Amino acid sequence: MATLKLPAHVPAPSGDAEQLRKAFEGWGTNESLIIDILAHRNSAQRNKIRQTYAEAYGDDLLKSLNEELSSDFERSVLLWTLDPAERDAYLANESTKRLTSSNWVIMEIACTRSSLDLFKARQAYHARHKKSIEEDVAHHTTGDYRKLLVPLVSAFRYDGDEVNQTLAKSEAKILHEKISEKAYNDEEIIRILSTRSKAQINATLNHYNNAFGNAINKDLKADPNDEFLKFLRSTIKCLTTPEKHFEKVLRLAINKLGTDEWALTRVVTTRAEVDMERIKEEYHRRNSVPLDRAIAGDTSGDYQKMLLHLIGHGDV
């Protein structure tokens, strides 16, 4: 469930665009007004505001925000304001750049979005970067990561609930054999994780647990320092229990010496409209502290306010 809170009466996009324009004018920027508007509009409403803003002032709202805001607050507002597909395209592209490259972010996008949302991100990537996600990912990765990531971002998984139990049993067996042989990069493991529907993978992993006595991620902890094994475990988490993956990303971002704002902003802006309520629950359960208190303790100013509004604070 989303944490985004919408006002009972949403103003017309032209009114919102006008208010935003006012927030940019004069001596200082009115950051509170920007948050009060943008952090309480859903993606369709934000798209309309951008469109109306461009028509009324001949400027791209994102460009204006970029000029008026700075630092972590800027990044949070920009990422949030983007359409989800454009945002994923942006994050994926950023993650293929040399200095910001992150196989983790690409995997997260590939595995936690619905099949259609992932496809829309691929379309937005074409439009923005004149290339495909998979060609940039393939070009910027090597070895086992490439073997796993390229099919993950290229997948268009079936997303119905139907499950083939016979197949689940036979593929649980294949996974167990390969893991027993420590063949973690085996093409059968990659095939199963990158092509089967999430419901089917879930059934397969249940059979795995029943038949072999351990959850698969326990068996994948054989060598706790192996980076690819960690990556494989996270992939499985993203596919089957995304809220646990996001809880962990938030936990590590907040507990770090020096908060990891890059990750914090990404998780809050990409999940506020999707399943942030569920992630908050998971976070509270796992850390014995509510997420809002943890974020409030680790951030400040407009950036803090923006994040807290997105996870359900603020009157609307």
Place this chain on the structure above:
Amino acid sequence: MATLKLPAHVPAPSGDAEQLRKAFEGWGTNESLIIDILAHRNSAQRNKIRQTYAEAYGDDLLKSLNEELSSDFERSVLLWTLDPAERDAYLANESTKRLTSSNWVIMEIACTRSSLDLFKARQAYHARHKKSIEEDVAHHTTGDYRKLLVPLVSAFRYDGDEVNQTLAKSEAKILHEKISEKAYNDEEIIRILSTRSKAQINATLNHYNNAFGNAINKDLKADPNDEFLKFLRSTIKCLTTPEKHFEKVLRLAINKLGTDEWALTRVVTTRAEVDMERIKEEYHRRNSVPLDRAIAGDTSGDYQKMLLHLIGHGDV
């Protein structure tokens, strides 16, 4: 250019549906009437006829055709009547079945359709088979074919005309190195062929030819009996000169001792609305016989009539 001929005044879908219903009634089926209607309607029009037919008679037009027709004529009418995305899903699924499996057909669909049309076929596959194309392909293939086919069917290539010449040069060099080492299944070859846009691949292969003195497909003939090499050459042909690929499929189908109707029907029904005019030119040039004469010499009856109408014969 398409060979499909539409009448100057296309009847209303309800009129067409009524005529088709009449063609099925009474002692015998009126095959000529079926051809005169269906072989001269484009896919949007055929879809409307199916819809109107279902509403008027409570029957699926495809089911009625299936009951009334038989053999090669039946297959040609059914394949043609399907929406292109449904047809590709049908052909791809057929090609993953044990008795009809064909890596060639899957490769052809993956490489000769536009990015969006391939995606629509993947959506139609979900709807019809409750699975993804890539999971069936991955499940039914092994080794080098799997390594190449899964990324080919999963691709959503950028389809703009922009070309990066620096990249084209560096990737031409990579291809040449791998081919010189006879590493035909190398992951770099597969990466380039399965992720780059068709315009980019074309530029890369031009550089290859300029820099190394041979067209790549000549260098890929090192061992003329190697099946995977043949497959790789056809993949390159489908990506860069699809009309040459289809010409060859037609040539082999027609010249075979005992025509290969399965292939002949596939090429005619999938290309009549796309580029059959270009394929006919290529066929005539390469065989010194026009395609219609070749088809007329090798087929007969309603099947022959259906094919000839689709490649441009018949008054409308």
